[in-house]
Amino acid sequence: MSIQARRERERADRERLIVSVARELAEAEGWEAVTTRRLAERVEYSQPVLYSHFKGKDAIVAAVAVEGFADLAAKMRAARGSTRSPQRALAAVAAAYIAFAEEHPALYDAMFNQLVSLPFATPEAPAALHAGFDELRQVVRPIAADDDVDLLAEVLWSGLHGLVSLTRGGRLPRPDHERRLALLLSRLSG
Amino acid sequence: MSIQARRERERADRERLIVSVARELAEAEGWEAVTTRRLAERVEYSQPVLYSHFKGKDAIVAAVAVEGFADLAAKMRAARGSTRSPQRALAAVAAAYIAFAEEHPALYDAMFNQLVSLPFATPEAPAALHAGFDELRQVVRPIAADDDVDLLAEVLWSGLHGLVSLTRGGRLPRPDHERRLALLLSRLSG
């Protein structure tokens, strides 16, 4: 009984190891450097072991992405709690979102670009995802007026993601990043 | 003299053929189906010929993307000219942008996801790119009030791109797409 428990524990440990090594490798050298061979080498197991834990490489990326959503949600939560002014809270959460994307580009990539197959706007979506969206919902509630809170949260999310995505792809010049963010927020606030 | 001209003409034709075949293949089966082998087979030349025209596969994708920017700019121009009301023009251009992304997902992908290396917010950027951004600039001018027109155009672009990007990745549920767009525009209009 206990012996099987140990093995399951070790298996779970190894699974976590795979995910964290994948994340480290991606954050250090980008996702194009994360190959199943390199990953296997770093966790000191052979390639097929990866496939006994995950259906494929995408599933590993997805696991890293879920970690990312949890981190992002935590960052936004802290930002929202840093002030009692609704306006400041909005600005703080938005800034936290942008900062997260800038500090963890590979993670952000996994969350929004690499991945297509994560369940999102459904009940089966990972908790971290709901938590993150909840932060946006809370922070826009004071400025929603007659508009639907969920909808406004989604629009804010779109605006933030658009800014991040276009800026990072070189579509928008970096320098005015903060002015753009301020303009977006002031307009969305009504 | 004329004989060399003919050869250059044929070479240019072949280059256009490569780009249009790449585009067709991508639009029909997605970019993951666009491999150098398949592409070479469809243009009825061997693989290395591609590399005598383009530095690599990315350069071919970039050429397709530039076509995409030209098409998008044309669509937005037509939309803007369809009405004299600034409000309606804004709505029409935004709708045209969204429609383009929905009707040409592979093209949009090349323009915003596949590609990293196209020069953008610089004078060397392809004309089609400047033209597209110009449409956005024109259409937000009436609603800019005291804010910088360029900045507001960039924010609108971010919002639209965010909506498209999140919706297509399954991050936002499809059904409310139009309500989200309407909310974004009404808030940005001030």
Next chain:
DNA sequence: TCCAAATATCTAGCGCTGCTAGGAACACGA
């Protein structure tokens, strides 16, 4: 204690990718 069954893991390889070196085939000017 020893052996068979089950489990865990590895070696080797498949078909694919983007890309390129080197040689064959061609059209050209003299």
Next chain:
DNA sequence: TCGTGTTCCTAGCAGCGCTAGATATTTGGA
């Protein structure tokens, strides 16, 4: 008609995600 220079193709490299089949390793029963 004959070198010459260009154009183009055949063949191959190293790497990718993924998997079948063989090999260790551990387990439980006689």
